[in-house]
Amino acid sequence: MAAASNNQPLLEVRNLRVEFPTRRGTLLAVDDVSFDIAPGEVLGVVGESGAGKSLTGNAIIGLLEPPGRVAGGEIRLEGRRIDNLPYEEMRKIRGARIGAIFQDPLTSLNPLYSVGRQLIETIQTHMPLSASQAKARAIELLKEVGIPGAEMRIDHYPHQFSGGMRQRVVIALALCAGPRLIVADEPTTALDVSIQAQIIALLKRLCREHGTAVMLVTHDMGVIAETADRVAVMYAGRVAEIGPVREVVKHAKHPYTKGLMGSIPSLGVRTDRLTQIDGAMPRLTEIPPGCAFNPRCTFKGQRCLVERPNLMPAGATRAACWLHDSGGVGAPILKETVDA
Amino acid sequence: MPDGGADFVRIEGLKRHFDVSAPWLVRKLEGRPRQIVQAVDGIDIEIAKGETFSLVGESGCGKSTVARLVVGLYPPTAGRIQIDGNDMAARHSRSDMAALRRRMQMIFQDPFASLNPRWRVFDIIAEPIRAFGLSSGKADLEARVGALLRQVKLNPADGRKYPHEFSGGQRQRISIARALASEPEFLVCDEPTSALDVSVQAQILNLMVDLQRRLQLTYLFISHNLAVVYHISTRVGVMYLGRLVEVAPTDTLFRRPKHPYTRMLLDTIPDLEMTGRQRSPVGGEVPSPINPPSGCTFHPRCPFANDRCKAERPKALPIEGGTVACHAIEEGRLPIEDRTYALNT
Ligand SMILES: Nc1ncnc2c1ncn2[C@@H]1O[C@H](COP(=O)(O)OP(=O)(O)OP(=O)(O)O)[C@@H](O)[C@H]1O
Ligand SMILES: Nc1ncnc2c1ncn2[C@@H]1O[C@H](COP(=O)(O)OP(=O)(O)OP(=O)(O)O)[C@@H](O)[C@H]1O
Ligand code: SF4
Ligand code: SF4
Ligand SMILES: [Mg+2]
Ligand SMILES: [Mg+2]
Numbered sequence: 308m309a310a311a312s313n314n315q316p317l318l319e320v321r322n323l324r325v326e327f328p329t330r331r332g333t334l335l336a337v338d339d340v341s342f343d344i345a346p347g348e349v350l351g352v353v354g355e356s357g358a359g360k361s362l363t364g365n366a367i368i369g370l371l372e373p374p375g376r377v378a379g380g381e382i383r384l385e386g387r388r389i390d391n392l393p394y395e396e397m398r399k400i401r402g403a404r405i406g407a408i409f410q411d412p413l414t415s416l417n418p419l420y421s422v423g424r425q426l427i428e429t430i431q432t433h434m435p436l437s438a439s440q441a442k443a444r445a446i447e448l449l450k451e452v453g454i455p456g457a458e459m460r461i462d463h464y465p466h467q468f469s470g471g472m473r474q475r476v477v478i479a480l481a482l483c484a485g486p487r488l489i490v491a492d493e494p495t496t497a498l499d500v501s502i503q504a505q506i507i508a509l510l511k512r513l514c515r516e517h518g519t520a521v522m523l524v525t526h527d528m529g530v531i532a533e534t535a536d537r538v539a540v541m542y543a544g545r546v547a548e549i550g551p552v553r554e555v556v557k558h559a560k561h562p563y564t565k566g567l568m569g570s571i572p573s574l575g576v577r578t579d580r581l582t583q584i585d586g587a588m589p590r591l592t593e594i595p596p597g598c599a600f601n602p603r604c605t606f607k608g609q610r611c612l613v614e615r616p617n618l619m620p621a622g623a624t625r626a627a628c629w630l631h632d633s634g635g636v637g638a639p640i641l642k643e644t645v646d647a
Numbered sequence: 648m649p650d651g652g653a654d655f656v657r658i659e660g661l662k663r664h665f666d667v668s669a670p671w672l673v674r675k676l677e678g679r680p681r682q683i684v685q686a687v688d689g690i691d692i693e694i695a696k697g698e699t700f701s702l703v704g705e706s707g708c709g710k711s712t713v714a715r716l717v718v719g720l721y722p723p724t725a726g727r728i729q730i731d732g733n734d735m736a737a738r739h740s741r742s743d744m745a746a747l748r749r750r751m752q753m754i755f756q757d758p759f760a761s762l763n764p765r766w767r768v769f770d771i772i773a774e775p776i777r778a779f780g781l782s783s784g785k786a787d788l789e790a791r792v793g794a795l796l797r798q799v800k801l802n803p804a805d806g807r808k809y810p811h812e813f814s815g816g817q818r819q820r821i822s823i824a825r826a827l828a829s830e831p832e833f834l835v836c837d838e839p840t841s842a843l844d845v846s847v848q849a850q851i852l853n854l855m856v857d858l859q860r861r862l863q864l865t866y867l868f869i870s871h872n873l874a875v876v877y878h879i880s881t882r883v884g885v886m887y888l889g890r891l892v893e894v895a896p897t898d899t900l901f902r903r904p905k906h907p908y909t910r911m912l913l914d915t916i917p918d919l920e921m922t923g924r925q926r927s928p929v930g931g932e933v934p935s936p937i938n939p940p941s942g943c944t945f946h947p948r949c950p951f952a953n954d955r956c957k958a959e960r961p962k963a964l965p966i967e968g969g970t971v972a973c974h975a976i977e978e979g980r981l982p983i984e985d986r987t988y989a990l991n992t
Contacts, residue, residue: 353844354844355844355846355847356814356815356816356817356820356842356843356844356847357813357814357816357817358814360814361814361815372811410815410842411757411759411815412757413757413759413760414759455707455934455935455936456934456935456937456938459682459935459937460935462669463667467665467667467684468707469706469707469711470706470711470756470757470838471706471707471871472706472707475706492815493815493842496838496841496842497706497756497838497841497871498706498871499703499704499705499706499871499912499915500871500873500912500915500916501705501911501912501915502705502706503871504915526816526841526842526843526844526845526848527872528845529916566846567844567845567846570845570846570848570849571845571874572845572849572874572875572877572878573874574873574874574877574901574916575987577877577878577897577898578878580853580856581848581849581852581853581878582849583846583849583850583853584846587800587801587802590802590804590805
């Protein structure tokens with residue numbers, strides 16, 4: 308739970324837009340995304356593959372790959388605006404106050420150095436420790452993320468680790484400097500459930516004891532259910548629904564969220580086919596007018612084809628869907644328009 | 648269903664050890680010993696045609712190493728791998744080898760590292776089709792690549808782009824499309840859907856099942872997501888520190904798990920019902936494959952371990968349609984019970 312003593316959020320994201328200029332026109336990959344994270348809070352971010360989760364995270368840590376750029380909105384960390392800082396200044400903040408765990412572990416690891424060297428260097432940049440103290444701290448961190456035989460493993464190179472072990476080394480690297488905010492992009496995808504539980508316990512302890520805020524991007528609803536306080540659901544570059552984790556998982560209000568929760572495979576009953584939401588998310592160049600989910604939505608009405616819904620109160624969550632507006636979805640759609 | 652004939656894949660006594668010692672001079676100067684990782688330490692697997700065999704187990708237990716050995720990316724330290732009667736270690740003529748390679752494909756755990764960043768997606772997927780001469784011309788090639796992209800829920804127009812222009816899950820789907828391009832009979836899938844949201848994951852798994860039924864494909868499937876394994880597998884093998892501790896038909900494994908490690912693994916499944924139940928992480932420290940424990944390597948964490956377990960490596964013994972390597976089960980001092988699962992509805 309949020310251990311906030313004052314009311315100021317640790318992270319504020321307002322109307323964020325991320326664009327890619329291309330020869331074929333500008334792609335709007337993140338479109339008007341807003342959310343806050345309080346100190347000690349974990350915000351889970353879920354959504355369709357390609358929805359813009361990683362780009363949102365990269366925009367916050369100031370590491371969008373060019374030509375991608377923040378084209379609008381504001382990002383504040385502890386009240387201070389960070390989206391318009393010069394590169395050098397942002398680099399310092401990133402090292403000391405924001406811990407980044409990337410979706411691809413190999414972007415954070417240098418294949419030519421042993422993992423120990425990489426950890427020790429990072430620790431020494433941020434803390435006044437001697438080489439042997441830094442090494443002891445590095446071993447301790449590797450143990451915390453569950454690497455067996457950490458004393459021996461510290462001298463090994465990234466390619467000598469398994470997929471899940473590399474992922475844990477990246478987590479250890481992100482925790483080195485004791486950050487205020489952790490942006491974790493799929494930190495547990497390559498991990499078995501047992502190690503996952505250990506990493507989750509570690510993240511929660513940091514939130515509780517140090518008031519660290521976490522933005523946790525993951526596809527794993529089990530991890531979300533156990534870790535997050537609130538969840539944001541993204542679809543086609545926008546937030547489709549946001550609210551307390553229990554409400555979003557058990558009483559979803561947006562049709563996309565409902566479909567997503569219904570697709571989770573369960574144990575106990577083996578079905579012939581897993582439940583899926585039919586169709587695919589539109590490409591960025593082909594986002595339809597109105598609600599971006601309308602081609603796949605079974606509840607849509609005429610209004611959904613022309614007018615785009617913003618987040619609005621929907622039960623205990625906020626959802627971007629006309630079903631929750633007093634005006635409704637508009638006139639029913641005739642068969643011919645559906646086929647067109 | 649498996650056709651009961653000769654096994655399509657036959658793995659016998661497979662071992663792979665890695666030398667991870669410091670360089671010789673450093674070792675001598677600092678008096679350090681050699682370090683050998685016993686990543687895969689003697690496993691036997693048989694997979695029938697048309698079957699999905701899944702490997703599960705803790706991170707670092709050797710699953711990816713088995714996958715790489717099976718497709719011939721690493722030579723084994725010991726043991727034999729036969730695929731449809733062809734011994735992978737035997738010398739084959741180049742054309743035999745090419746034919747064998749076409750028949751099996753691998754989807755790698757790391758979708759980032761396995762796609763050439765300088766190639767357009769179209770060429771990445773077209774490469775196996777060209778290499779094995781499967782297409783009759785330019786139009787046919789374009790149609791095939793387009794169809795493959797559509798199957799994995801991407802758009803044929805995406806072929807023009809480079810891998811870095813895609814999200815993590817989109818790249819994973821590109822590598823799935825590439826693996827399917829050469830129309831393989833045997834697919835080794837290492838965490839193929841780990842970067843996908845549950846709905847796209849369901850679409851891809853449904854596609855894999857459809858292809859399997861239509862074309863009698865055989866899968867070796869690796870995933871840490873036990874619910875996915877439950878839905879897709881015919882049989883499951885549980886690995887611990889480079890060894891197979893239990894193999895069983897899927898329903899039996901989940902309903903009547905036998906090996907103490909399998910039981911603990913099933914206890915760690917996350918709770919979606921949000922009942923507040925604490926997941927029990929498998930207790931005890933994970934031992935290192937560099938100095939594995941003696942006897943049964945699970946004994947330091949096993950509540951049923953005794954002196955025999957510390958000294959003697961248990962053999963895989965047949966039981967209820969599968970095999971289990973555990974002294975307590977063999978001696979009958981560990982009862983086998985049915986488990987039930989809370990359904991999330
Ligand atoms: N360098 C780039 N150039 C053009 N488009 C890009 C680039 N990087 C990302 N995109 C597009 O932006 C969209 C959002 O990408 P992002 O990586 O944020 O997705 P995601 O939600 O993290 O998905 P996943 O769950 O698959 O990782 C995708 O459609 C992707 O194709
Ligand atoms: N090329 C290598 N050199 C040295 N050691 C290696 C190499 N590849 C794997 N190992 C070691 O072998 C063991 C098994 O690794 P493997 O990648 O097979 O595990 P895994 O079961 O796939 O784990 P994960 O679930 O984390 O992907 C690990 O201890 C790993 O460090
Ligand atoms: S706004 Fe309309 S199309 Fe969009 S999700 Fe709601 S009902 Fe469906
Ligand atoms: S052989 Fe002994 S130590 Fe190993 S799993 Fe069985 S009871 Fe436990
Ligand atoms: Mg991503
Ligand atoms: Mg692996």
